[in-house]
Structures are given as structure tokens and as C-alpha cells.
Amino acid sequence: MRVTDVLWKKLPRGHIFRGKNRLVKPVTGLDIAAKIRDFEQEEQNMFYLRYPYLTKEESFKHSKEQGRFEKWxxxxxxxxxxxxxxxxxxxxxxxxxxxxxxxESY
Known part of the structure; x- marks a missing residue:
């Protein structure tokens, strides 16, 4: 009984991932690197959205010139x-x- 009490002292009371007494996973260098990669990818996406390859006028007319709607x-x-x-x-x-x-019909 004492062995299990010693082992259970490490865990919080109640749900282990919610509440006041919860287990919090420590942040590692890999977690930080992954988050930095996510931010860089999001910044690259925002750059492409801010400066598109075609202007609004070009993007409105280019599919019409290719005849995409008629083919569809x-x-x-x-x-x-x-x-x-x-x-x-x-x-x-x-x-x-x-x-x-x-x-035969009669």
C-alpha cells in the first residue's frame, strides 16, 4: 500500500490534463523549432496573399481568354x-x- 501511495503522489488529483493541479508538459527545443517553422510558413503565405502574381484585372480575364468556362x-x-x-x-x-x-390477339 505504501509503494502505491508513493507512486501516486507524483500525479495530480483529479483529471491529469485539466484543472488547477494538472500535468504540464515541459517545453523542449524541438517544440520551439517547430513553432518557429510554423510562423515562418504562415509569414510566407501572408506574403503571397499580400502580393499576388496577377492583378485583379488580370485574374478576372485570364480564364475567359483561355476558354475555361466554355470547356467546363x-x-x-x-x-x-x-x-x-x-x-x-x-x-x-x-x-x-x-x-x-x-x-395473338383476337
């Missing part, structure tokens, strides 16, 4: 045509109702 619209119409069934006459839809008819 043609592709979309083909996909829609494939998605929906071809038109069939009503006789084809109601063919299952004629199952009791004989081969």
Missing part, C-alpha cells in the same frame, strides 16, 4: 445528358402491364 460548360452538359435517361415512349414504360396478353 460543354463537359457539364455531357455529364447531365449521361446522368439522365434517354427519352422513351410511354409504351415502353407500360410494357410490364401487358404480361397477360397472348401472342
Amino acid at each position: 460548360m460543354r463537359k457539364w452538359k455531357v455529364m447531365q445528358a449521361e446522368k439522365f435517361a434517354k427519352h422513351k415512349p410511354m409504351a415502353d414504360h407500360l410494357m410490364h402491364l401487358r404480361s397477360s396478353d397472348g401472342w
Whole structure:
């Protein structure tokens, strides 16, 4: 019993990661280096967002000049045509109702 009391004294009472008495992981040099890398990457992203490659006017017109919308619209119409069934006459839809008819009609 005394051995377990000694071992349990190292842990805080209650939940070990919340509250007043919690375990706090010590900060290491690797943690600091990782955080610095994250800040540098974020700064690089902000730089690209502040100074884009194209101006607003160029970015508005460049896809139109390449014909991207027209290509996408043609592709979309083909996909829609494939998605929906071809038109069939009503006789084809109601063919299952004629199952009791004989081969010859009188």
C-alpha cells in the first residue's frame, strides 16, 4: 500500500490534463523549432496573399481568354445528358402491364 501511495503522489488529483493541479508538459527545443517553422510558413503565405502574381484585372480575364468556362460548360452538359435517361415512349414504360396478353390477339 505504501509503494502505491508513493507512486501516486507524483500525479495530480483529479483529471491529469485539466484543472488547477494538472500535468504540464515541459517545453523542449524541438517544440520551439517547430513553432518557429510554423510562423515562418504562415509569414510566407501572408506574403503571397499580400502580393499576388496577377492583378485583379488580370485574374478576372485570364480564364475567359483561355476558354475555361466554355470547356467546363460543354463537359457539364455531357455529364447531365449521361446522368439522365434517354427519352422513351410511354409504351415502353407500360410494357410490364401487358404480361397477360397472348401472342395473338383476337
